[in-house]
Amino acid sequence: GFIYTGEVVHRMLTATQYIAPLMANFDPSVSRNSTVRYFDNGTALVVQWDHVHLQDNYNLGSFTFQATLLNDGRIIFGYKEIPVAVTQISSTNHPVKVGLSDAFVVVHRIQQIPNVRRRTIYEYHRVELQMSKITNLSAVEMIPLPTCLQFASCGPCVTAQIGFNCSWCSKLQRCSSGFDRHRQDWVDSGCPEESKDKICEKNIDTTETPPYSTTTLLPTTTKFRVLTTTRGSITSHLPTSLPTEDDTKIALHLKDNG
Template identity: 45%
Template sequence: MRILTLLCFVTGTTIAASSKYTQINKENDSPNMQVEVYKDDESSSRSLRMRRQDVPDPSNGPTDVGFVQSDKHAYYNSTYYSNGEHLYVDLDKDPVNRFIPHSQLSDSFLTADKISLPFKFIFYGHEVSSVLLATGGFLYLGSFFHQYLSATQYVAPLMGSFDPRLNDSSIIRYGNNGTAFTVEWSQVHIQHLESAGSFTFQTTLMNDGRILFAYKNIPLPLSEIGGGNGHKVTVGVSDAFYYDEPLTEGSSLYKRTIYRYDTLSLNETLVKPSSGFILTPLPTCTQQKSCSDCFGGNVDPSFDCKWCPTLSRCSSGYDRHRQDWISNNCNLDGVDNTKECDGNSDSKTGLIVGMVFLIILVAVVIGLLVFAII
């Protein structure tokens, strides 16, 4: 069994460690784990900021949505609604949603639990079948548990140091209608600022990849919350890839480094009662299933997609499959234009034809030899 020493790493200078989370009913499959958290290099951000004020489209739902602001980013488009009540799901009155109160999380602090999704959710172009629902106002969508869940790979309608134990009315619950999975943090308080009052907000994951944030009760501006206990406050999404390597040459001990390749931080000053956001996914390299699709114009050119014949995979080199990409020299040998796709296809076809011809030739020679012997 591999024993992992875990490093949560992004190029840059070190920052104060985040609060440590525990997981309910977690089996300790990697007992030797240590975590170091590093700060992002801001110069590596791929976010494409193209802000504009939009007029609501009456054909796309309610028209009374107040001020609307849309932004384009690398992996998602975001749309903000100052009146986003249409994004809020009333889990008590909605006859379609089957909501489940989570009694353990509703009486815990810095705790998370694994919840299976009712559908395969596409997050940064990758399929996700389960999430870790955390008391701190976010979902963790990574493929393995570690204590610093708030560092990356999250969907955070309002990440903060929330402590449901402070209020008997606090409840964390979730529900789905088959096409939408909704989580609500209801009447939760900030652990170090209980006097601020209670917060109620939601996130909804749609089966088409959209992410909804809805805010019902926000008693004070987020700038006044503060981190508390080392827990950051943020609104947005983030993803990362892992890289495993031996601690020393020939060692059976491995370290896992987590590289955060994208963070989309939404404007926290816009988070107010009845407001909301919609994050709409944009096409990614990893979703293109053929060489021609890889360069078919579906993906923003800034991603610089390449096709790796060895893996039959399209990638920018920065996604959850990066270790495979590097290990198979796809960063060096990858196809980077459509003409090479055709050449690659032609060469494969020629190789197949050549092999068939060789097999036939060998069969004929063997047949002649057998006939001569007889």
């Protein structure tokens, strides 16, 4: 039970990039009553897992829950039917997680080996929710805090005091900390070098930015991990073993056609 919104499909999805109201070894095919539905009205996307069962423990009962992504950045997890404590769900055949994680992918060319590219996956933030709080008829609302990407001009960007080291890249006309999904463009455009000098070309724009809530409803933990894959002319197969709860510790190295 998780949503993936990235552009590159890779084996480490359950480790680095997910929106998971309840990630576990669910299999809708084991019951005719199980469905996964979604609805988008332009301001909110709702995904609902309805009467789904665990593939490796059908007798635990059915689970019904949903995730709502709103266009103002809020994310809401709602739980209607949770027949057992989430902490009791086995992670032997699939990770069990409740929360968020995001990462960016950067592609590097290896000069010593022609036609080979190294793809590195960086996880830059994770929110882990307390599983014992996930019960019948419960809900969790996550409210986004301000980030560098909200600033549209140099002045407000370089003077921002929001807990991030914001820098302005004139070539991209973008404000960033350098650690988001646009990392590849940021590096390719030479923005890390430009960002060392926090001086705007024109007078600092004093336009006020709208107020943002800084109330954090949930404890968050920030982790930075690097997972590397390599693409080249040699073909090999991915490991056939299933991911486990320790999959977040794997550094995956592979070669495939690229």
